[in-house]
Amino acid sequence: MWRIILKDLVIVLIVATLLVVTLPIFAGEIDEDNNKDEYLRIKTALPENETVLWSGVLPEIEDKVKIKKIVIDLSEQKLFTYENDELTGEYLVSTGKPGMPTPVGDFQIHERRDRAWSSYGLWMPYWMLIDLRLGVGIHELPEWPSGYKEGVDHLGTPVSHGCIRLGVGPAEMVYNWVEIGTKVIVQK
Numbered sequence: 001m002w003r004i005i006l007k008d009l010v011i012v013l014i015v016a017t018l019l020v021v022t023l024p025i026f027a028g029e030i031d032e033d034n035n036k037d038e039y040l041r042i043k044t045a046l047p048e049n050e051t052v053l054w055s056g057v058l059p060e061i062e063d064k065v066k067i068k069k070i071v072i073d074l075s076e077q078k079l080f081t082y083e084n085d086e087l088t089g090e091y092l093v094s095t096g097k098p099g100m101p102t103p104v105g106d107f108q109i110h111e112r113r114d115r116a117w118s119s120y121g122l123w124m125p126y127w128m129l130i131d132l133r134l135g136v137g138i139h140e141l142p143e144w145p146s147g148y149k150e151g152v153d154h155l156g157t158p159v160s161h162g163c164i165r166l167g168v169g170p171a172e173m174v175y176n177w178v179e180i181g182t183k184v185i186v187q188k
Contacts, residue, residue, distance in 0.1 A: 091170040096162040107184040126175035138164040140171030
């Protein structure tokens with residue numbers, strides 16, 4: 001076995017050596033004396049190097065990276081938005097009812113849709129999927145095909161099938177603020 005490998009290696013080395021030796025013959029001789037004008041034109045077209053010394057002072061960063069996070073508190077029935085750990089919004093929600101609880105844990109926004117269709121025959125405006133396994137998301141109050149909004153008076157009470165319902169207005173604001181991958185923490 002090692003003889004075959006050694007034989008193949010010798011062949012590869014011979015072919016590589018032949019290519020290196022014969023390449024100038026096939027490509028034509030390179031006469032550096034005839035190309036001096038080209039070399040000078042290229043060299044003078046390049047910018048001069050500048051020497052920059054560090055003054056010891058870093059420039060101010062104008063745009064900070066905004067780390068977004070959503071926290072949903074089931075006991076308070078509230079959704080909180082944060083940027084760089086600074087509270088930016090607080091909204092009343094309706095989460096999962098007994099027997100169909102909202103899952104607790106760390107999630108992220110996997111999907112965003114202006115309107116998603118529920119298996120319960122309702123539209124879920126401003127849909128933001130957080131749990132791929134259970135299909136749980138954050139959305140505006142469900143809407144019947146007739147346009148009737150369900151649960152306006154239920155905000156602050158756990159009555160959903162596991163999703164986190166936001167009111168009209170706040171759902172659109174959160175939807176426009178959030179990005180795919182935004183961290184979502186659901187806590188008791």
